[in-house]
Amino acid sequence: MRPGLIIFLNGNLGAGKTTLARGILRGMGYQGKVKSPTYNLVELYNFSRLYFYHFDFYRFDDPIEWEEAGFREYFNTNSICLVEWPEKVGKLLPKADIQIFINIIETARNIEILAGTEAGRQCLNEWKA
Ligand SMILES: Nc1ncnc2c1ncn2[C@@H]1O[C@H](COP(=O)(O)OP(=O)(O)O)[C@@H](O)[C@H]1O
Numbered sequence: 001m002r003p004g005l006i007i008f009l010n011g012n013l014g015a016g017k018t019t020l021a022r023g024i025l026r027g028m029g030y031q032g033k034v035k036s037p038t039y040n041l042v043e044l045y046n047f048s049r050l051y052f053y054h055f056d057f058y059r060f061d062d063p064i065e066w067e068e069a070g071f072r073e074y075f076n077t078n079s080i081c082l083v084e085w086p087e088k089v090g091k092l093l094p095k096a097d098i099q100i101f102i103n104i105i106e107t108a109r110n111i112e113i114l115a116g117t118e119a120g121r122q123c124l125n126e127w128k129a
């Protein structure tokens with residue numbers, strides 16, 4: 001994980017998007033509480049000189065709400081943005097470096113991870129290694 005990365009988390013309600021976000025933060029060394037941004041739309045984690053934004057756009061009814069909320073400026077080269085429900089904003093969002101699709105299969109989860117940019121591809125290669 002490095003500054004500038006934009007990661008989309010796709011999956012139905014209860015698929016495990018927030019749980020995965022929590023796991024990513026734990027994996028990066030963040031020890032504090034990680035709560036779902038469902039009501040606040042965004043949670044900021046400022047640690048290890050990182051600005052890590054965890055968004056949840058489930059409550060958006062119209063993509064324009066994203067523009068009006070002023071979230072565009074958070075998507076910059078200094079921050080990591082992890083987005084639940086990116087489809088609620090759609091084409092207004094900057095392109096994702098990595099897209100993670102979570103599907104519930106009975107009691108397990110199937111996870112598909114795709115790179116959308118060169119930065120994303122580099123990242124996935126490092127994760128694989
Ligand atoms: N990989 C997993 N395997 C089994 N249960 C999971 C997994 N990921 C999440 N859960 C459980 O599913 C429920 C919903 O998870 P959550 O992360 O809130 O989903 P989402 O953010 O996609 O709505 C929680 O009770 C969580 O503990």
Ligand SMILES: [Mg+2]
Nearest residue numbers: 017018036084
């Ligand atoms: Mg969630």
